[in-house]
Amino acid sequence: MTTVTADASGRFEIDGALGVNRLGYGTMQLTGRGVWGPPADPDNAVRVLRRAAELGVTLFDTADSYGPMVAEPLLRRALAPYDEDIVIATKAGLTRQGPDQWTPVGRPAYLRQQCEMSLRILGVERIALLQLHRVDPQVPLEDQVGELKALKDEGKVAHIGLSEVTVHQIEQARAITPIASVQNLYNLANRSAEDVLDHCERHRIAFIPWFPLATGSLAKAGGPLADLASRMSATPSQLALAWLLRRSPVMLPIPGTSSVEHLEQNVAAAGLRLSDDDVAELTSAVA
Numbered sequence: 001m002t003t004v005t006a007d008a009s010g011r012f013e014i015d016g017a018l019g020v021n022r023l024g025y026g027t028m029q030l031t032g033r034g035v036w037g038p039p040a041d042p043d044n045a046v047r048v049l050r051r052a053a054e055l056g057v058t059l060f061d062t063a064d065s066y067g068p069m070v071a072e073p074l075l076r077r078a079l080a081p082y083d084e085d086i087v088i089a090t091k092a093g094l095t096r097q098g099p100d101q102w103t104p105v106g107r108p109a110y111l112r113q114q115c116e117m118s119l120r121i122l123g124v125e126r127i128a129l130l131q132l133h134r135v136d137p138q139v140p141l142e143d144q145v146g147e148l149k150a151l152k153d154e155g156k157v158a159h160i161g162l163s164e165v166t167v168h169q170i171e172q173a174r175a176i177t178p179i180a181s182v183q184n185l186y187n188l189a190n191r192s193a194e195d196v197l198d199h200c201e202r203h204r205i206a207f208i209p210w211f212p213l214a215t216g217s218l219a220k221a222g223g224p225l226a227d228l229a230s231r232m233s234a235t236p237s238q239l240a241l242a243w244l245l246r247r248s249p250v251m252l253p254i255p256g257t258s259s260v261e262h263l264e265q266n267v268a269a270a271g272l273r274l275s276d277d278d279v280a281e282l283t284s285a286v287a
Contacts (some may be wrong), residue, residue, distance in 0.1 A: 004271035005056035013178035024059030026256035034099025049078035077082035089129035106136025131161035
């Protein structure tokens, strides 16, 4: 039986320069409960990351706030020295006060500090993709993006991304510096960022949907995901990922998991080929 790898998801050039397989991996679930503290089994987390790389995953999404400072060290332990095709995208701009607590801080000095720490913790000379984790409403957007541009100009960052932004904020940022990626909440059950996705597609900006596997009641027995999954000998999660990959050529899903078995199932979604009728059925499942 042939193992499906992330190669089957196709390729995308982030900012026209960073070539990645479209199905990536998100590291948030490798931390403790509430995205706080270390995982119960760090060795297993390392196994998951190494297996992802073995399965052709080349885009690994992380953040300094995952843990905090837990996911980035795990990536270094698992994958350094990094193969040349591995792209690590990290984020700065959210602080942590405890489990499930997140507060944006976009002061330029803080963003610079976190960039410097990520460089050191990941063990790289330049961050391939640094994303503003959240826009801090207390700090002018031009100051936040301007600091990321300064880091890029200094050679510490190769490409700049944003997270949880509007179309207007994307255009504000693009007036300052090229924007390589946007990471917003988006999945089959929640398409509130449809306008942002469409905007990214028009401008060839990578769209990285976080929480890509939220399927909720759609996956329950008798629901459209469950029925179609049964017909295709797939899982509801695999269908949700396959739908995302079909939705737009700029879509780069980053499903996360702390299980090697679930990782392998997620990657296998890259091999699913949905018909136009399948896509229409899934799309219409949520009005």
